[in-house]
Amino acid sequence: MSLVSGPFDGPCIAVIFTSVRTRTDAEGYGETADHMVRLARRQPGFLGVDSARGPDGLGITVAYWRDEESIAAWREHAQHAAARQAGRDRWYEEFAVHVTRVDRSYAFHRPSQAP
Amino acid sequence: MSLVSGPFDGPCIAVIFTSVRTRTDAEGYGETADHMVRLARRQPGFLGVDSARGPDGLGITVAYWRDEESIAAWREHAQHAAARQAGRDRWYEEFAVHVTRVDRSYAFHRPSQAP
Numbered sequence: 001m002s003l004v005s006g007p008f009d010g011p012c013i014a015v016i017f018t019s020v021r022t023r024t025d026a027e028g029y030g031e032t033a034d035h036m037v038r039l040a041r042r043q044p045g046f047l048g049v050d051s052a053r054g055p056d057g058l059g060i061t062v063a064y065w066r067d068e069e070s071i072a073a074w075r076e077h078a079q080h081a082a083a084r085q086a087g088r089d090r091w092y093e094e095f096a097v098h099v100t101r102v103d104r105s106y107a108f109h110r111p112s113q114a115p
Numbered sequence: 116m117s118l119v120s121g122p123f124d125g126p127c128i129a130v131i132f133t134s135v136r137t138r139t140d141a142e143g144y145g146e147t148a149d150h151m152v153r154l155a156r157r158q159p160g161f162l163g164v165d166s167a168r169g170p171d172g173l174g175i176t177v178a179y180w181r182d183e184e185s186i187a188a189w190r191e192h193a194q195h196a197a198a199r200q201a202g203r204d205r206w207y208e209e210f211a212v213h214v215t216r217v218d219r220s221y222a223f224h225r226p227s228q229a230p
Contacts, residue, residue: 003209016131092225093224094224097221098177107210108209109209
Protein backbone atom coordinates (compact mmCIF):
# COMPACT_ATOMS: atom_id res chain seq x y z
CA MET A 1 0.00 0.00 0.00
CA SER A 2 1.56 3.20 -1.20
CA LEU A 3 1.27 6.38 0.85
CA VAL A 4 2.22 8.74 -1.97
CA SER A 5 0.18 9.30 -5.12
CA GLY A 6 1.28 8.08 -8.52
CA PRO A 7 2.72 7.29 -10.93
CA PHE A 8 -0.50 7.24 -12.94
CA ASP A 9 -1.13 5.59 -16.27
CA GLY A 10 -2.30 7.92 -19.01
CA PRO A 11 -2.67 11.67 -19.07
CA CYS A 12 -2.59 13.49 -15.76
CA ILE A 13 -2.94 17.07 -14.60
CA ALA A 14 -1.39 18.00 -11.25
CA VAL A 15 -2.81 21.02 -9.42
CA ILE A 16 -0.27 22.34 -6.91
CA PHE A 17 -1.78 24.43 -4.13
CA THR A 18 0.78 26.10 -1.86
CA SER A 19 -0.48 28.16 1.06
CA VAL A 20 0.24 29.93 4.31
CA ARG A 21 -2.56 29.79 6.87
CA THR A 22 -3.86 32.64 8.97
CA ARG A 23 -4.11 31.93 12.70
CA THR A 24 -7.88 32.02 12.37
CA ASP A 25 -10.48 29.25 12.75
CA ALA A 26 -8.27 26.14 12.91
CA GLU A 27 -11.24 23.91 13.64
CA GLY A 28 -13.43 25.15 10.79
CA TYR A 29 -10.49 25.01 8.42
CA GLY A 30 -9.57 21.44 9.38
CA GLU A 31 -13.13 20.19 9.04
CA THR A 32 -13.57 21.79 5.64
CA ALA A 33 -10.18 20.59 4.38
CA ASP A 34 -11.03 17.00 5.33
CA HIS A 35 -14.48 17.30 3.79
CA MET A 36 -13.03 18.68 0.53
CA VAL A 37 -10.67 15.69 0.24
CA ARG A 38 -13.55 13.24 0.79
CA LEU A 39 -15.64 15.12 -1.77
CA ALA A 40 -12.84 15.34 -4.35
CA ARG A 41 -12.25 11.59 -4.14
CA ARG A 42 -15.79 11.03 -5.41
CA GLN A 43 -15.47 13.33 -8.44
CA PRO A 44 -15.08 11.90 -11.95
CA GLY A 45 -11.47 12.08 -13.11
CA PHE A 46 -9.98 12.31 -9.63
CA LEU A 47 -6.73 10.31 -9.45
CA GLY A 48 -5.18 11.13 -6.08
CA VAL A 49 -4.18 13.80 -3.59
CA ASP A 50 -1.24 14.36 -1.24
CA SER A 51 -1.06 17.05 1.42
CA ALA A 52 1.50 18.25 3.95
CA ARG A 53 1.77 21.26 6.25
CA GLY A 54 4.94 21.92 8.21
CA PRO A 55 5.43 23.59 11.59
CA ASP A 56 6.25 26.91 9.84
CA GLY A 57 2.66 27.06 8.53
CA LEU A 58 3.49 26.46 4.88
CA GLY A 59 1.31 23.78 3.31
CA ILE A 60 1.36 22.05 -0.04
CA THR A 61 -1.49 20.01 -1.51
CA VAL A 62 -1.15 18.34 -4.89
CA ALA A 63 -4.28 16.91 -6.51
CA TYR A 64 -4.01 14.72 -9.60
CA TRP A 65 -6.78 14.70 -12.20
CA ARG A 66 -7.39 12.95 -15.50
CA ASP A 67 -8.15 15.99 -17.64
CA GLU A 68 -9.26 19.62 -17.80
CA GLU A 69 -12.93 18.60 -17.82
CA SER A 70 -12.64 16.95 -14.40
CA ILE A 71 -10.85 19.99 -12.99
CA ALA A 72 -13.49 22.35 -14.39
CA ALA A 73 -16.32 20.26 -12.89
CA TRP A 74 -14.62 20.19 -9.47
CA ARG A 75 -14.03 23.92 -9.68
CA GLU A 76 -17.74 24.48 -10.22
CA HIS A 77 -18.83 22.21 -7.38
CA ALA A 78 -20.86 24.43 -5.06
CA GLN A 79 -19.30 23.23 -1.80
CA HIS A 80 -15.82 23.60 -3.27
CA ALA A 81 -16.59 27.13 -4.44
CA ALA A 82 -17.86 28.02 -0.94
CA ALA A 83 -14.71 26.58 0.64
CA ARG A 84 -12.51 28.61 -1.72
CA GLN A 85 -14.39 31.75 -0.73
CA ALA A 86 -13.91 30.98 2.98
CA GLY A 87 -10.21 30.48 2.25
CA ARG A 88 -9.92 33.98 0.82
CA ASP A 89 -12.13 35.44 3.55
CA ARG A 90 -10.33 34.02 6.57
CA TRP A 91 -8.12 30.92 6.24
CA TYR A 92 -5.19 31.96 4.05
CA GLU A 93 -2.61 34.69 4.32
CA GLU A 94 -1.51 33.79 0.82
CA PHE A 95 -1.56 31.00 -1.67
CA ALA A 96 -0.39 30.11 -5.15
CA VAL A 97 -1.96 27.62 -7.55
CA HIS A 98 -0.04 26.00 -10.40
CA VAL A 99 -1.98 23.89 -12.87
CA THR A 100 0.47 21.55 -14.60
CA ARG A 101 0.57 18.70 -17.08
CA VAL A 102 2.48 15.68 -15.81
CA ASP A 103 5.15 14.83 -18.34
CA ARG A 104 6.79 11.84 -16.59
CA SER A 105 6.75 10.17 -13.20
CA TYR A 106 8.69 7.60 -11.26
CA ALA A 107 8.56 6.09 -7.82
CA PHE A 108 10.68 4.31 -5.23
CA HIS A 109 9.57 1.81 -2.60
CA ARG A 110 12.02 0.50 -0.06
CA PRO A 111 12.30 -3.27 -0.41
CA SER A 112 10.88 -5.19 2.53
CA GLN A 113 13.60 -6.29 4.90
CA ALA A 114 14.10 -9.98 5.58
CA PRO A 115 12.72 -10.94 9.01
CA MET B 116 7.57 39.42 0.54
CA SER B 117 5.84 36.28 -0.60
CA LEU B 118 6.34 32.99 1.25
CA VAL B 119 5.07 30.78 -1.56
CA SER B 120 6.74 30.39 -4.95
CA GLY B 121 5.25 31.80 -8.12
CA PRO B 122 3.54 32.71 -10.32
CA PHE B 123 6.50 32.87 -12.68
CA ASP B 124 6.75 34.69 -15.98
CA GLY B 125 7.58 32.51 -18.95
CA PRO B 126 7.92 28.75 -19.25
CA CYS B 127 8.22 26.77 -16.05
CA ILE B 128 8.69 23.13 -15.12
CA ALA B 129 7.56 22.03 -11.67
CA VAL B 130 9.17 18.92 -10.18
CA ILE B 131 6.93 17.46 -7.47
CA PHE B 132 8.76 15.23 -4.98
CA THR B 133 6.47 13.44 -2.51
CA SER B 134 8.06 11.23 0.11
CA VAL B 135 7.71 9.30 3.34
CA ARG B 136 10.80 9.31 5.55
CA THR B 137 12.30 6.35 7.33
CA ARG B 138 12.99 6.86 11.03
CA THR B 139 16.70 6.80 10.27
CA ASP B 140 19.33 9.56 10.49
CA ALA B 141 17.17 12.65 11.06
CA GLU B 142 20.23 14.85 11.54
CA GLY B 143 22.06 13.75 8.41
CA TYR B 144 18.85 14.02 6.40
CA GLY B 145 18.09 17.52 7.65
CA GLU B 146 21.58 18.81 6.96
CA THR B 147 21.61 17.38 3.45
CA ALA B 148 18.11 18.64 2.67
CA ASP B 149 19.07 22.18 3.70
CA HIS B 150 22.30 21.97 1.74
CA MET B 151 20.49 20.76 -1.38
CA VAL B 152 18.12 23.75 -1.24
CA ARG B 153 21.05 26.18 -0.91
CA LEU B 154 22.83 24.45 -3.79
CA ALA B 155 19.74 24.35 -6.03
CA ARG B 156 19.19 28.09 -5.54
CA ARG B 157 22.56 28.73 -7.21
CA GLN B 158 21.87 26.59 -10.29
CA PRO B 159 21.08 28.20 -13.66
CA GLY B 160 17.37 28.07 -14.39
CA PHE B 161 16.29 27.65 -10.77
CA LEU B 162 13.09 29.63 -10.11
CA GLY B 163 11.94 28.63 -6.63
CA VAL B 164 11.24 25.84 -4.18
CA ASP B 165 8.59 25.15 -1.52
CA SER B 166 8.71 22.33 0.98
CA ALA B 167 6.48 20.99 3.75
CA ARG B 168 6.45 17.86 5.88
CA GLY B 169 3.54 17.09 8.17
CA PRO B 170 3.42 15.24 11.49
CA ASP B 171 2.39 12.03 9.69
CA GLY B 172 5.80 11.94 7.96
CA LEU B 173 4.55 12.74 4.46
CA GLY B 174 6.56 15.49 2.79
CA ILE B 175 6.11 17.40 -0.45
CA THR B 176 8.79 19.51 -2.12
CA VAL B 177 8.05 21.36 -5.36
CA ALA B 178 10.98 22.87 -7.25
CA TYR B 179 10.36 25.23 -10.16
CA TRP B 180 12.81 25.40 -13.08
CA ARG B 181 13.01 27.30 -16.32
CA ASP B 182 13.52 24.39 -18.71
CA GLU B 183 14.59 20.78 -19.15
CA GLU B 184 18.23 21.81 -19.57
CA SER B 185 18.36 23.28 -16.07
CA ILE B 186 16.73 20.15 -14.61
CA ALA B 187 19.17 17.89 -16.44
CA ALA B 188 22.16 19.89 -15.16
CA TRP B 189 20.89 19.78 -11.57
CA ARG B 190 20.25 16.05 -11.90
CA GLU B 191 23.87 15.54 -12.92
CA HIS B 192 25.30 17.68 -10.10
CA ALA B 193 27.59 15.31 -8.16
CA GLN B 194 26.42 16.36 -4.68
CA HIS B 195 22.79 16.05 -5.74
CA ALA B 196 23.40 12.59 -7.18
CA ALA B 197 25.07 11.52 -3.91
CA ALA B 198 22.14 12.88 -1.90
CA ARG B 199 19.66 10.95 -4.08
CA GLN B 200 21.63 7.77 -3.49
CA ALA B 201 21.60 8.36 0.29
CA GLY B 202 17.85 8.90 0.02
CA ARG B 203 17.37 5.47 -1.54
CA ASP B 204 19.88 3.87 0.83
CA ARG B 205 18.45 5.12 4.11
CA TRP B 206 16.22 8.22 4.20
CA TYR B 207 13.04 7.30 2.34
CA GLU B 208 10.50 4.54 2.77
CA GLU B 209 9.02 5.61 -0.52
CA PHE B 210 8.80 8.55 -2.87
CA ALA B 211 7.23 9.61 -6.14
CA VAL B 212 8.52 12.22 -8.56
CA HIS B 213 6.28 13.98 -11.07
CA VAL B 214 7.92 16.22 -13.66
CA THR B 215 5.30 18.64 -14.95
CA ARG B 216 4.90 21.62 -17.27
CA VAL B 217 3.18 24.56 -15.63
CA ASP B 218 0.23 25.54 -17.79
CA ARG B 219 -1.18 28.43 -15.71
CA SER B 220 -0.74 29.93 -12.25
CA TYR B 221 -2.44 32.39 -9.96
CA ALA B 222 -1.91 33.72 -6.50
CA PHE B 223 -3.72 35.34 -3.58
CA HIS B 224 -2.29 37.69 -0.98
CA ARG B 225 -4.42 38.86 1.91
CA PRO B 226 -4.74 42.65 1.79
CA SER B 227 -2.99 44.41 4.65
CA GLN B 228 -5.43 45.36 7.37
CA ALA B 229 -5.88 48.98 8.31
CA PRO B 230 -4.22 49.74 11.67
